[in-house]
Amino acid sequence: MSAPIVGMIGGGQLARMSAEAATALGIGFRVLAQSPTDPAAQVVRDIHIGAHDDIEALLAFAQGLAVITFDHEHVPPAYLEQLEALGVAVRPGPSALFHAQDKIHMRQSLTDIGVRCPRWHVVSALDHVTEFATEVNWPVVLKTSRGGYDGRGVWVIKSAEQAAEVLATPLTPGAQWLAEEHIDFIQEICAQVARSPHGQAVAYPVARTKQIDGICAEVVVPCPGLVPERAVQAQEIALRIARDLNVTGMLAVEIFDTGAELFVNELAMRPHNSGHWSIEGAVTSQFENHLRAVLDLPLGDPHAVAPYAVMVNILGGEADDLYSAYRHVLARDPGIKVHLYGKAVRPGRKLGHVTVMGEDYEKLLVRGRHAADYFAGVIDE
Amino acid sequence: MSAPIVGMIGGGQLARMSAEAATALGIGFRVLAQSPTDPAAQVVRDIHIGAHDDIEALLAFAQGLAVITFDHEHVPPAYLEQLEALGVAVRPGPSALFHAQDKIHMRQSLTDIGVRCPRWHVVSALDHVTEFATEVNWPVVLKTSRGGYDGRGVWVIKSAEQAAEVLATPLTPGAQWLAEEHIDFIQEICAQVARSPHGQAVAYPVARTKQIDGICAEVVVPCPGLVPERAVQAQEIALRIARDLNVTGMLAVEIFDTGAELFVNELAMRPHNSGHWSIEGAVTSQFENHLRAVLDLPLGDPHAVAPYAVMVNILGGEADDLYSAYRHVLARDPGIKVHLYGKAVRPGRKLGHVTVMGEDYEKLLVRGRHAADYFAGVIDE
Numbered sequence: 001m002s003a004p005i006v007g008m009i010g011g012g013q014l015a016r017m018s019a020e021a022a023t024a025l026g027i028g029f030r031v032l033a034q035s036p037t038d039p040a041a042q043v044v045r046d047i048h049i050g051a052h053d054d055i056e057a058l059l060a061f062a063q064g065l066a067v068i069t070f071d072h073e074h075v076p077p078a079y080l081e082q083l084e085a086l087g088v089a090v091r092p093g094p095s096a097l098f099h100a101q102d103k104i105h106m107r108q109s110l111t112d113i114g115v116r117c118p119r120w121h122v123v124s125a126l127d128h129v130t131e132f133a134t135e136v137n138w139p140v141v142l143k144t145s146r147g148g149y150d151g152r153g154v155w156v157i158k159s160a161e162q163a164a165e166v167l168a169t170p171l172t173p174g175a176q177w178l179a180e181e182h183i184d185f186i187q188e189i190c191a192q193v194a195r196s197p198h199g200q201a202v203a204y205p206v207a208r209t210k211q212i213d214g215i216c217a218e219v220v221v222p223c224p225g226l227v228p229e230r231a232v233q234a235q236e237i238a239l240r241i242a243r244d245l246n247v248t249g250m251l252a253v254e255i256f257d258t259g260a261e262l263f264v265n266e267l268a269m270r271p272h273n274s275g276h277w278s279i280e281g282a283v284t285s286q287f288e289n290h291l292r293a294v295l296d297l298p299l300g301d302p303h304a305v306a307p308y309a310v311m312v313n314i315l316g317g318e319a320d321d322l323y324s325a326y327r328h329v330l331a332r333d334p335g336i337k338v339h340l341y342g343k344a345v346r347p348g349r350k351l352g353h354v355t356v357m358g359e360d361y362e363k364l365l366v367r368g369r370h371a372a373d374y375f376a377g378v379i380d381e
Numbered sequence: 382m383s384a385p386i387v388g389m390i391g392g393g394q395l396a397r398m399s400a401e402a403a404t405a406l407g408i409g410f411r412v413l414a415q416s417p418t419d420p421a422a423q424v425v426r427d428i429h430i431g432a433h434d435d436i437e438a439l440l441a442f443a444q445g446l447a448v449i450t451f452d453h454e455h456v457p458p459a460y461l462e463q464l465e466a467l468g469v470a471v472r473p474g475p476s477a478l479f480h481a482q483d484k485i486h487m488r489q490s491l492t493d494i495g496v497r498c499p500r501w502h503v504v505s506a507l508d509h510v511t512e513f514a515t516e517v518n519w520p521v522v523l524k525t526s527r528g529g530y531d532g533r534g535v536w537v538i539k540s541a542e543q544a545a546e547v548l549a550t551p552l553t554p555g556a557q558w559l560a561e562e563h564i565d566f567i568q569e570i571c572a573q574v575a576r577s578p579h580g581q582a583v584a585y586p587v588a589r590t591k592q593i594d595g596i597c598a599e600v601v602v603p604c605p606g607l608v609p610e611r612a613v614q615a616q617e618i619a620l621r622i623a624r625d626l627n628v629t630g631m632l633a634v635e636i637f638d639t640g641a642e643l644f645v646n647e648l649a650m651r652p653h654n655s656g657h658w659s660i661e662g663a664v665t666s667q668f669e670n671h672l673r674a675v676l677d678l679p680l681g682d683p684h685a686v687a688p689y690a691v692m693v694n695i696l697g698g699e700a701d702d703l704y705s706a707y708r709h710v711l712a713r714d715p716g717i718k719v720h721l722y723g724k725a726v727r728p729g730r731k732l733g734h735v736t737v738m739g740e741d742y743e744k745l746l747v748r749g750r751h752a753a754d755y756f757a758g759v760i761d762e
């Protein structure tokens with residue numbers, strides 16, 4: 001076998017689920033994990049333990065790899081350029097990935113290519129924010145341009161007083177403040193595409209996502225009630241961004257749907273929580289298509305295999321022993337698919353997810369939420 | 382997390398595919414592999430290298446395991462009893478597993494519980510065979526009671542001369558010769574069930590299997606043209622065997638269908654080649670249900686998610702670089718699911734499999750065979 005080795009930087013659940021896809025495809029898979037207890041480090045054979053911002057660790061990790069890709073977006077761009085200079089393919093490449101690392105750069109590029117975004121402005125002082133608010137009205141969204149995730153680094157600001165408080169928060173090095181128009185959306189949707197270096201791209205069905213406190217809570221695919229024209233519009237936006245920003249691998253485009261218009265919120269250039277349903281719910285999962293894309297292999301069919309798929313995240317709660325919940329959850333619902341990531345329980349932490357498929361998404365949501373709540377210890381029957 | 386660790390003895394593709402299911406479930410998974418290049422040893426984090434018939438290796442392997450199960454049936458029963466005596470659950474247990482290790486014991490037990498088998502007779506000399514042939518007519522099937530697999534250790538004998546030749550083959554220690562009636566079947570089918578220690582059992586749709594030279598070549602699920610009554614009869618046979626022989630985990634019952642009657646051919650007490658379709662084709666794969674069963678967790682829904690699933694094995698042929706076939710195979714058929722086991726190519730060796738799902742099984746067979754043939758180097762376009 002001359003199968004290439006894909007290296008993934010970051011040992012979280014995305015790397016863990018990518019490993020399942022790599023095993024099936026029979027390709028090599030190496031992970032750079034921070035700790036041996038990281039979700040992927042527990043299960044993957046070829047593990048390097050090291051920091052994603054340690055160039056020595058990155059260089060050692062890169063030895064023998066055909067391609068480097070990512071479980072998260074936190075590797076410094078200069079280090080990625082060093083890896084590329086060694087002759088290792090980095091996918092997505094540093095210049096594409098930078099859009100997922102810096103929200104100001106992302107907003108500027110999307111604006112340049114004509115993708116509709118909330119109005120935005122780089123701000124560095126309170127009067128910039130209040131001036132911006134006179135243009136877009138309160139509330140205003142304040143974001144750090146770098147380093148935020150799962151709702152961290154994002155504030156919805158209703159007054160100059162609140163803005164002053166947030167602006168007093170220390171910024172991480174290289175970050176700036178970004179002010180954005182607050183979009184009054186009826187729902188959040190997510191369009192995911194895979195794109196390969198030779199330019200092939202496939203679009204997944206558009207998902208409806210629900211965030212609670214900035215953390216993805218549940219996903220319904222396809223988005224209920226989204227008219228086909230709007231769904232296609234969302235897919236076209238994602239395909240255009242992937243092409244124009246030269247993204248390789250999976251791209252997730254988080255979108256606000258106002259009912260009349262679509263506004264791009266965030267980008268992620270890796271497998272994404274919005275696409276976990278695809279493990280069972282699509283012909284080709286986002287994890288497999290990410291690997292196929294970064295290897296420049298032909299992409300797989302992204303279509304759904306059931307009328308609806310529902311994914312609900314298992315978030316940390318009261319219960320500290322997830323395994324003991326299995327007996328109840330699996331007996332109650334023989335059709336549910338459970339994924340646990342091997343993480344220690346902490347309140348609000350993403351510990352796993354469940355997926356259910358069928359014809360009536362409301363019923364699927366009831367099943368999925370019940371299982372997730374039982375794992376979290378929110379309910380006990 | 383207090384997730385238990387399941388230990389699987391044997392590092393082949395069944396262990397490799399079980400690892401994917403273990404990763405998703407978030408349970409610990411340890412493999413005892415013969416070599417670091419074994420299919421499972423390439424991908425599983427928690428690997429022991431050692432022989433399945435080395436009691437020291439088995440005892441070290443068993444440390445900390447909640448349950449021991451199997452990728453193959455070759456562990457000596459006395460060693461399994463030693464492991465049980467240590468307090469490790471062995472599933473299936475030694476007395477159940479012995480039926481899959483010794484064909485004479487299997488025939489005797491099936492006969493005792495009233496399951497229809499080909500007529501059979503233990504033979505130790507040529508005149509026993511010729512005498513048996515006068516009862517059942519030539520051809521007669523001669524088998525070694527132990528140690529055969531994938532068609533090895535099985536001969537179809539048309540004359541006393543041929544029988545004499547086969548009987549001159551040295552037997553492995555503990556093995557005897559078993560003569561069986563040759564069944565003139567219209568098709569071979571396979572009924573798979575999962576059964577847990579607390580007695581829950583689920584039956585998968587009955588598969589049609591095609592063997593070439595004793596090696597599984599392709600599987601169609603559900604078996605085309607099998608009337609529902611006959612399919613239920615096959616499932617009932619498998620459920621009865623699982624219960625009466627106290628099988629835990631997956632049980633595969635290979636059956637000859639004459640069009641009028643069903644005769645049990647072989648048993649396997651582990652995930653089985655006939656069930657690889659279930660990874661994508663069933664709500665719960667055989668690998669996941671095997672793990673759930675041996676952990677005494679509630680079993681998952683075994684139903685198919687598409688009208689038909691077709692699995693075709695990728696057997697070693699001319700081509701010695703499977704990976705290079707990906708570009709063609711995946712571009713030609715974006716809906717095909719490929720599983721490669723990381724094995725070096727040898728003629729006739731099971732190197733992987735492909736699965737396709739849809740409504741027209743004849744078309745699925747064309748797609749599956751094409752991909753397998755292309756991987757094998759039998760065709761080049």
